[in-house]
Amino acid sequence: MLEEGNVPRVPGQEAPERDPAGPSTPAAAPFLDRIKEEERVALLASAHLDQYPAGTVICHEGDAPNALYIVHSGRVAVLKEVQDGHPVLLGYRGPGEILGEMSLVAQQPRSATLVAMDDTALLHIAAPDFPHLAAAYPGIYRAMLSVLSDRLQEADVARTTVVQEERGLAQRLEMVTGEAERLAEMARVHKETLELVVHDLRTPLTVINGCLDMLRHSLPHDTPPAVFQLLEISQRSTQRLTDLSECLLETAKREATKEELGHRPLNIGGLVENAVECSWAMARGSNVDLQIQVPPNLPAPQGDPAQLQRVLDNLLENAISYTPSGGQILIAALPVNGEVQVSVTDTGPGIPPEQRHRIFERFVRLPGARSRRDGLGLGLYFCRQVIQAHGGRIWVEPGPENVGSRFVFTLPVEQAKEPADA
Known part of the structure; x- marks a missing residue:
């Protein structure tokens, strides 16, 4: 027993x-x-x-x-x-x-x-x-062998089912692999086509813009103002087409090839100062005050300085475009929970809650900009691509006391480092 x-x-x-x-x-x-x-x-x-x-x-x-x-x-x-x-x-x-x-x-x-x-x-x-x-009692032994035989048959059926499922998975994997290769080829052709289109557009657009500029300077002084206004509209439209083609090319290139980012310590303070310096004339012409709030001992995240500079330029240009005369814009940075958090806060009209999730999509532009140039709706989409490629996050929220908007992005910091050289 x-x-x-x-x-x-x-x-x-x-x-x-x-x-x-x-x-x-x-x-x-x-x-x-x-x-x-x-x-x-x-x-x-x-x-x-x-x-x-x-x-x-x-x-x-x-x-x-x-x-x-x-x-x-x-x-x-x-x-x-x-x-x-x-x-x-x-x-x-x-x-x-x-x-x-x-x-x-x-x-x-x-x-x-x-x-x-x-x-x-x-x-x-x-x-x-x-x-x-x-x-x-031999019948007991025969019954047990009968049960054993049934279970072996069940095991054979189970093995057959597994083999069939494995074959099906192999076929689906082959189909997925083929589809991935086809999509990669389509992306390559799409990128090359865009490059050709942009190249073919760039030259005539440059010629048109140059001719318009020569025409504007060669007109006599008594030319009616309406003619100069039409020339200015033509030049702005030509420049808009040039900007659109360049943005489309850069966006498609990043999506198709996953362009590798540079990897070096970022001097966030230096990038902020460069963005303010480049936008100073635009802000002065709009009567908007620019302020910087970046601590001197800010940790240096790793990343691509050229791409991050464009992100800051885009955010600052957007803020100036939507801030009324006499308004203020604050560009700030601070360390938060192992990240560097950078924000651009304006005193503009703000963004409705139902629109905040859309503005980072392609070709989305909200009304109310004071800039005379029409936007392309690709700037914030580009910002999101770059920040996500750096492992960070980007979002928009209301400004202090629900006045204006505050665009925020984060960059992870591997370890605390001394600020990089400008």
Whole structure:
């Protein structure tokens, strides 16, 4: 008979308890239905009823084949160890099903671990008793072999299904790989086409703009003002086409090739000062005051200074365009939780909440700019691309006391460093 101490169990679980009243026939027993009544009676007479609380390990993979089990009630999980040490669930066994028949017949160590999933009762037939029982009642042995044959057939079906699924996955992977190559080729052709279009546009646009400029300077002084106004509109439109083609090319190039960014310490204070210097004339002409608030010991994140300079230039130009005469713009930077946070805050009309998620998309431009040049709606989209490529975030929020807008972006700092040289 199986001793209590030989039954493996989960730490903290009680050992299986024997029912002194003896076993009774399960309500539904597929294995027992395959044997005759006298064989069933003899089998049950040789069995003990063991109780296993939920979570108890009944036996481990590799244990000696010391018993045959028949599930009386409850549910048992059959687990198989794999190379990474994590068990794989092979299935469940319910009332009337047998367990451990394969190792018992082959006299090999158990090939799986059995765990009680619910409070479970098992009919336990000791291994030394089984050969005598099978010799006296051959129908028991035949029924067990029949169950074993059925399970082997189920395993064959499962293996066939796995092979079919693997073939299907391989075909889908091949399709995905082919689609990825096709998309990469389309992106390359798209980029090359844009380069050709921009190149073909740049020369005539430059010629047109130069001719318009020569015409404007060659007109007599008594030329009607309306003519000069028309020339100015023509030059602005020509410049807008030039800017649009250049922005489209740069955006498509970044999307198609994932252009590699430079990687060097960034002097955020120097970049801010450069942006203010370049925008000073525009701000003065709009009667807008520019202020800088950058601490001298700001950590230096890693990144591409040229790309970040364009981000600051775009944000500052946008702020000036939307700030009314007499307004103020603050460009600030400070370290926050392992990042450098840079912000551009204006005193303009602000951005409605329902529009804040859209302004970083392509070709989106909100009304209300004071600049005479029409925007292209690509500046903030470019800013988002660059900041995300640096591993940072960019967003817009209301300014202090809900006045104006505050554009914020962050750049991760690998470790605190001395500010880089300007």
